[in-house]
Amino acid sequence: MVSKRAQGPDPARIRQARAAFQAALGADNVFFGEEDAAAYNDKFAVDDTLHHPSGAIAPGSAEEVQAALRIASEVGIPLWPISRGKNLGYGGSAPVLADSVILDLSRMKKIEYDEENGTVLLEPGVGFYDLYDFLKARGMKHWLSTPGNSWGSVVGNALDRGVGYTPYGENTSKICGMEVALADGSLVRTGMGALEGSPTWQLYRYGFGPAWDQLFVQSNFGVVTKMGLWLMPEPESLMGMDVEFDNPEDLGPLIDTLAPLRREGLLQQSPTIGNWLRAAAVLTTRSEWTDQPGALSDEVISAIRKKYRVGWWGVSLRLYGREEVNKAAYPILEKAMNDLKPLSMRPAQWKRGEPLENSGWTGTPISFPMQNANWHGGRGGHIGFSPVLPQSGTAAMAQFKRTYDRYREYGMDYQASFAFGERHLINVNAVLLDKDDPAMMGRVDPFLRQLVADAKAQGYGEYRTHLDYMDLVASTYDFNDNALLKLNERVKNALDPAGVIAPGKSGIWPGAKGGTSA
C-alpha cells in the first residue's frame, strides 16, 4: 500500500514494475534514465529538492493505461498521471509524492468531432494548439476557450478547472461525458456513455443516477482516457473594449459594475481584471527599472505604467453572438464603463469573414503570457495562489489591500488578477520567483502559507493549488472536522485500495482513516 509517510517505493519494486511496464507498453515507452526523470521535475519549483519522480511511462491507448494500472496495483507503485504536463505554476509535470512514476499521456492525441452538435471527444494528449489546428483545417466553425498558457492539454486544463476568457471560459463546466480507467484496470464511461452505443454521450451531461464527471476532476479516483467537451459555435460578431483604470481603488466599483451585467447575462464571457504587472511582466524585466530589492516602490510602478501606458488595473470585455444583439448591448456596456471614468477605452469590433483578432478573447491559443517567468531576468517562474471570493467590490478591495500589504511585507512584486465566474471571483496571484535569489526563495513558502491563512480567516479557500500546498489547502476545507476530506478518502480507499493513482492529489491520500491526513 502506498502511503503518505512512505519515502516512495523501494528500488527493487521499481525494477520489478519497470520490467512489467516494458513488456506491456514496449521498451521505447518506458523511461527510467536519470535525465528522463529530471525532465519531469517542476521547472518552477520553490524547493528543487522535492517532488522528483523515479521515471515515466507513456501509454499510447486506453488499453495500455489499463495495463499500466494493473501492474502498478499489483506491484504497489504510485503513478502520477499527466495529460501534457504543462501545469506550470501548480507543479508542472511533477508528482506530489517523490519517486512516483509519471503516467505521461501526451502520446494519446485522438480527436473525434461532432460538427453538427459542436462537441469533441478528446484524448488527454491533445493540446490547445492541436485542437485549434484541427478546427482551423475544418473552417473554424467552433472556437476554443484557451488559457494564458495554451501549451498544455485541453483535457488536463478542464480536469484542473483551468479557465479561458470566452463565454465558454469555465472549461470544467463544459465537460460532457468521460471514459475513465480505474485503479484495478477496469474501464468505465460516465453519463450517457454508460449506455452502449449511445448517440448522446457528448450531449447530456448527467446520464441516469449519480453523475460522476466532477468526481474525476482534481481527484485521484481514476485516469481519464477520453473526455467530451462542448465548443462554442463561431459567433457572427464580436464587439467590446479594452479598458484601463488609473487607481488601485478603481477595482471595487469596476467589479460592482461588471457583476450585475454578468449575472444578468448581458455580458456572457468571463472577463479578468488584471493589474499593471500582469501586462508589464510580459513586456520588460525588473532590472530595467530598479536594482532595489523588496517590493517595487510606487515611483517605479508609475514609471513602468507610463512607458507602457497601462492602467493600475485593466480589463478586456467582449460581446459574442448575433451582430444585431451585440450592437444593442454595446452601448450599455460602453456607458457602464464610461461612468467609471476610465483612464482609456479602446473599442474592438469583428464580424465573421473579417481577419480575426488572434487573442484569448477569440479562443486563439497563446503562450506569451508565460514570459512573466523572466521578470527577474534569470531563472524564474511563478507559483499560484488563487482563493475564491464572492462577486463583491467591497470583498475584492479588502482582499486586494490585505494581500498587497503582505506582498510588501514579504518583499514581493504584486501580480494579480480577479477573474469572473458566473457568481464568483477568483483572485489569481502569480507570485513571480527569482530562483537566482536565495533570500527571496527562502521567503516564498512562509509567504504562501501566510496568504492561505489570511484567506482562510475570511472563509476563503483556493480553487487550485501547487503540489506543495495540497495538504494545506485541503485542511482549510474544515467543516465538521474535515468531513469532506474524510469522504474523499473513503472513496479513494474503495476505488484504489493499493493507493496507486496520484497519491496526495488535492490532499487525498490512500490508506487514511478518519481524516488523519488532514
Next chain:
Amino acid sequence: MSTLSKSALTGACTAVLIAVAACGSGAPAQDAKDAPQGGPPPMPAPITLSSRPGAGPGEKLFIEKCVMCHGPNGMGTGLLARRMDVALLEEREDLPADYVIQAARMGIGNMPAIPRGEVSDADMQQIADYLASKTPKDMGGTLGGDAR
C-alpha cells in the same frame, strides 16, 4: 555558440512585444494613443500544421511540438528576443543539432525540459536537424546536407 546581442529591446523584439501589449490577449491593452493609425498591428495567427501544408518531415515535427513557443508570438521567441538578434529558431544560422537536443532535453533558461515521453529521440533528432539546416556543417549544423 550563438549570436548574443544586447540590442534586445529594439527592432523586431520591440515590435513583437508592443503587439503583445496592444492586442490585449491575456494582458491589459495599451492606450490607443500608442498605436499606429488605424489600430495596433494585428497579432499573427499561430503557425500550425494546416497553415504550412507543404512542410517537410522535420519542419512538421517542429510545428507540432515547438512552434507554440518558438513561433512569431511565442514565449520562447519573446524571451530570446531580449538577448539575441535572431529570436526565431527557424531563422537561426548558428544552431548545432546537438545543442538543440541538449537544450530541449535539459531545459534552458525559462524553458522546461522536453521529456522523451512527449518527443521521442527519433523525432527530436529530426527537429534538431531541421533547425540546424541553416547552420554550416563545420559549426555543427546540417547546411549542405539533406535534412531539409
